[in-house]
Amino acid sequence: xxxxxxxxxxxxxxxxxxxxxxxxxxxxxxxxxxxxxxxxxxxxxxxxxxxxxxxxxxxxxxxxxxxxxxxxxxxxxxxxxxxxxxxxxxxxxxxxxxxxxxxxxxxxxxxxxxxxxxxxxxxxxxxxxxxxxxxxxxxxxxxxxxxxxxxxxxxxxxxxxxxxxxxxxxxxxxxxxxxxxxxxxxxxxxxxxxxxxxxxxxxxxxxxxxxxxxxxxxxxxxxxxxxxxxxxxxxxxxxxxxxxxxxxxxxxxxxxxxxxxxxxxxxxxxxxxxxxxxxxxxxxxxxxxxxxxxxxxxxxxxxxxxxxxxxxxxxxxxxxxxxxxxxxxxxxxxx
Amino acid sequence: xxxxxxxxxxxxxxxxxxxxxxxxxxxxxxxxxxxxxxxxxxxxxxxxxxxxxxxxxxxxxxxxxxxxxxxxxxxxxxxxxxxxxxxxxxxxxxxxxxxxxxxxxxxxxxxxxxxxxxxxxxxxxxxxxxxxxxxxxxxxxxxxxxxxxxxxxxxxxxxxxxxxxxxxxxxxxxxxxxxxxxxxxxxxxxxxxxxxxxxxxxxxxxxxxxxxxxxxxxxxxxxxxxxxxxxxxxxxxxxxxxxxxxxxxxxxxxxxxxxxxxxxxxxxxxxxxxxxxxxx
Numbered sequence: 001x002x003x004x005x006x007x008x009x010x011x012x013x014x015x016x017x018x019x020x021x022x023x024x025x026x027x028x029x030x031x032x033x034x035x036x037x038x039x040x041x042x043x044x045x046x047x048x049x050x051x052x053x054x055x056x057x058x059x060x061x062x063x064x065x066x067x068x069x070x071x072x073x074x075x076x077x078x079x080x081x082x083x084x085x086x087x088x089x090x091x092x093x094x095x096x097x098x099x100x101x102x103x104x105x106x107x108x109x110x111x112x113x114x115x116x117x118x119x120x121x122x123x124x125x126x127x128x129x130x131x132x133x134x135x136x137x138x139x140x141x142x143x144x145x146x147x148x149x150x151x152x153x154x155x156x157x158x159x160x161x162x163x164x165x166x167x168x169x170x171x172x173x174x175x176x177x178x179x180x181x182x183x184x185x186x187x188x189x190x191x192x193x194x195x196x197x198x199x200x201x202x203x204x205x206x207x208x209x210x211x212x213x214x215x216x217x218x219x220x221x222x223x224x225x226x227x228x229x230x231x232x233x234x235x236x237x238x239x240x241x242x243x244x245x246x247x248x249x250x251x252x253x254x255x256x257x258x259x260x261x262x263x264x265x266x267x268x269x270x271x272x273x274x275x276x277x278x279x280x281x282x283x284x285x286x287x288x289x290x291x292x293x294x295x296x297x298x299x300x301x302x303x304x305x306x307x308x309x310x311x312x313x314x315x316x317x318x319x320x321x322x323x324x325x326x327x328x329x330x331x332x333x334x335x
Numbered sequence: 336x337x338x339x340x341x342x343x344x345x346x347x348x349x350x351x352x353x354x355x356x357x358x359x360x361x362x363x364x365x366x367x368x369x370x371x372x373x374x375x376x377x378x379x380x381x382x383x384x385x386x387x388x389x390x391x392x393x394x395x396x397x398x399x400x401x402x403x404x405x406x407x408x409x410x411x412x413x414x415x416x417x418x419x420x421x422x423x424x425x426x427x428x429x430x431x432x433x434x435x436x437x438x439x440x441x442x443x444x445x446x447x448x449x450x451x452x453x454x455x456x457x458x459x460x461x462x463x464x465x466x467x468x469x470x471x472x473x474x475x476x477x478x479x480x481x482x483x484x485x486x487x488x489x490x491x492x493x494x495x496x497x498x499x500x501x502x503x504x505x506x507x508x509x510x511x512x513x514x515x516x517x518x519x520x521x522x523x524x525x526x527x528x529x530x531x532x533x534x535x536x537x538x539x540x541x542x543x544x545x546x547x548x549x550x551x552x553x554x555x556x557x558x559x560x561x562x563x564x565x566x567x568x569x570x571x572x573x574x575x576x577x578x579x580x581x582x583x584x585x586x587x588x589x590x591x592x593x594x595x596x597x598x599x600x601x602x603x604x605x606x607x608x609x610x611x612x613x614x615x
Contacts, residue, residue: 036513037430043422044439047487050480051442054453057460112356120350121357131605132361138601139367140541142568143590146575147367150374150583192363199360225346246448253450255544256572280452280544287456288548300456307453314448318441 054307062301064294073301079266079282081291086298090266092305094183094276098258099251101187101272106195107244113195114202119228130203137196145260148189153180153261156188161273178273181263187272189257194247201246205239205324206232242320249313253306255280279306368594375591378584383592387556388570394581398589400556401570404471405593407558408550408566409540411475416482416539417532423483424490424528429516431491440491446484454480455545463549471557471564474550478539485538489531493524526607533604537597543568567593 065073069086076087113133117126157180168174209232217227233240263275264285279302290296382397389396423443427436458477463469497520505515521528543566546552551563552573558564567589574586 030511030513032514033512036516040422040426040430041435043419044426044435044487046419047423047439047446047483048442050483051446051449053461054449054457057457058453061460109356109360112353113360116353116357120353129357129361132364133357134605135598135601136360136364138537138541138597139364140543140568140593140597142541142543142572142575143367143371143594146571146586146590147370149575151366151370195360223342223346225349226342229349249448253448253452255450255452256568260572260575280450283452283456284544284547287459288551303453303456306450310448310450310453311445314445315441317448318444 051311055304058300058304058307062297062304065297065301068294069298069301073298074305077266077268081286081295084292084294086294086301088279088298088302088305090268091277091279091282091302093268094262095252095278095280095306095309097276098183098186098190098262098278099248101183102190102194102251103244103248105188105191106198106247109191110195110198110243110247111202111240113199114206115228115233117199117203118206119224119232130200133196133199135196136192137200141193141254141256142260144189144193145257148185148257148261152188153185156180156185172270173272175271176269176273179263179275181261181275182273183262183269183276184272186258186262186276186278189261190251190254193254193257194250197250198243198247201243201321202236202240205236205243205321208239208324209235236324238320239324242317242322242324245313245317245320249310249317252313253280253310255284259284279303371587371591371594374584375587375589378588379591383585383588388554391579396585398567398570398585398592400553401565401567401589402592403556403558404550404553404565405540405567405596407560408471408474408478408546408564409536411472411560412478412482412539413532413536415476415479417486419479420483420486420535421490421528421532423487425494425516425521427487427491428494429512429520440488443484443487447488450544451481451542452544452547455548458545459548466561468561469549469551469563471550471560471562474546474564474566475560477545477549478542481539481542481545482532482535485535486532489535490524490528493527493531494520496527497523530604530607533600537600537604540600541568541593541597543572567596 065086069076073086073088074092075089076085077089078085078087079090080086113129117130117133121129157178161178165174213231213235214227217231218224222230258278259281262278262281264277264281265275266277266282267274269276283299283303283306286295287299290299382395383399384397384402385399386395386397387400388398423439427440427443430436431440455477458473458480462473462476466473501523502515502520505519506512510519546566546569550566550569552569553563553565555565571586571589571593574582574589577583577586
């Protein structure tokens with residue numbers, strides 16, 4: 001505001017006294033301004049307050065389970081509401097495992113999409129394809145779940161697995177009988193759901209890479225692909241890692257679609273074809289009909305673990321993406 | 336020369352792979368939409384929109400209770416979440432350069448990543464447990480909490496797109512800062528803010544997880560805000576997991592209506608945002 005007023009009020013042209021009076025008028029903030037700023041500040045501070053309250057509620061409701069099970073909660077696999085014994089290892093394992101499967105599938109595809117959209121696609125094709133990929137994120141989770149149950153699982157079990165079994169069947173990763181609901185089904189559904197997030201953020205990151213970086217690469221005689229691989233991607237590396245971690249955060253907390261296709265079994269299994277469970281799915285299934293206070297408390301504790309993981313993951317992603325596109329809303333909007 | 340040929344061929348191959356990746360990425364969208372139309376369109380008729388669920392064994396019945404429920408719960412969410420979200424966004428754009436702005440921006444992004452199921456159990460502890468029963472009100476608040484960080488960040492982005500010269504012109508005309516912000520800056524950005532809100536609303540309209548222990552769902556038509564209420568995604572979830580063929584059929588139809596609602600809102604929103612960005 002100060003340099004603006006300085007530009008308007010040329011001291012040489014205005015009598016000194018009037019100029020001073022105007023300066024004073026500009027400096028005294030109107031009462032409306034004070035109220036305006038105060039109201040907005042209060043609204044804005046509701047966000048940190050909300051985050052804090054979520055943490056407080058989760059922790060305080062989880063206390064009974066914490067004092068009864070301690071660290072054993074994270075390392076034991078028994079989940080028996082009737083006898084009141086709770087160990088969340090299968091939940092934590094399933095959450096991480098299904099998310100890693102999702103990343104393995106989604107990251108190369110999403111990166112290729114981002115590269116396609118920023119580097120290779122003809123100009124007229126870029127906006128429509130970007131919109132279509134973003135629309136993937138608009139499809140509600142429960143619809144992916146519905147599609148997973150009735151289309152994806154039969155497709156994986158009755159067609160793809162029939163073809164792949166002779167080749168992959170002897171690997172431990174694919175051992176056991178494949179009934180359908182499994183880490184694999186959950187991972188595939190999750191990969192579809194997080195791909196648009198990773199692609200959208202990576203695209204913004206690649207767009208933020210200065211054109212002269214590309215020109216320098218091409219001028220050195222690199223092909224367009226070599227420029228992308230050797231110059232553009234390394235330049236945006238921090239942001240792309242941020243995008244991947246952002247996708248990981250989405251996958252870890254995704255609830256409905258996973259609940260519908262992962263099989264909901266409290267066991268740890270290394271085989272992708274076996275059913276499992278995730279923290280979010282367990283809360284979705286058991287919270288409303290928890291049989292005891294300890295059961296409820298154990299679910300809160302599982303929720304607190306999930307909350308902690310996602311907050312750390314998102315904070316990390318945010319810092320990495322901000323390093324590339326400083327303070328901008330890249331990846332924070334609804335896509 | 337031989338090496339160059341290889342490099343060029345390799346480049347072309349990789350370029351081709353990125354094309355293939357784009358096609359592969361869009362494939363699920365097409366597959367989901369196609370399946371919804373194939374399996375759902377046949378069950379959509381007048382009854383589907385005006386009748387509620389019927390007891391098992393009777394045929395017919397519809398999703399009227401769920402559609403109305405979704406409209407009510409999402410309206411509640413807007414009433415709770417949009418003022419806070421938009422206010423926060425204006426704060427971030429106008430006064431957000433300091434430490435408070437940095438913290439709020441960071442927290443908004445972290446909140447945006449908090450799983451919606453966690454928001455759901457939080458809403459349960461504050462609104463369901465003290466009241467002693469599930470309610471549409473709690474569901475609306477849970478969805479509202481999800482709206483806040485998204486709308487805050489889109490609003491901020493939209494307000495920042497307004498050229499500074501407009502702000503300066505208003506101040507030069509003697510407007511106090513709040514009038515310059517509200518009557519000139521926010522008004523100029525209003526279209527963008529509105530569409531940002533629409534995108535966010537489209538996202539929460541399809542949310543199921545936060546409603547599981549707040550609005551809970553209801554087999555009957557209800558407009559009572561303090562009681563359990565049905566919602567489209569909840570109804571789809573319950574029917575999809577149910578054992579009956581009739582339920583599956585209705586789940587597909589409900590999903591089709593839900594996705595039409597969501598895609599219509601977000602496509603309109605996107606079209607306006609794009610037009611706005613090109614002008615800005």
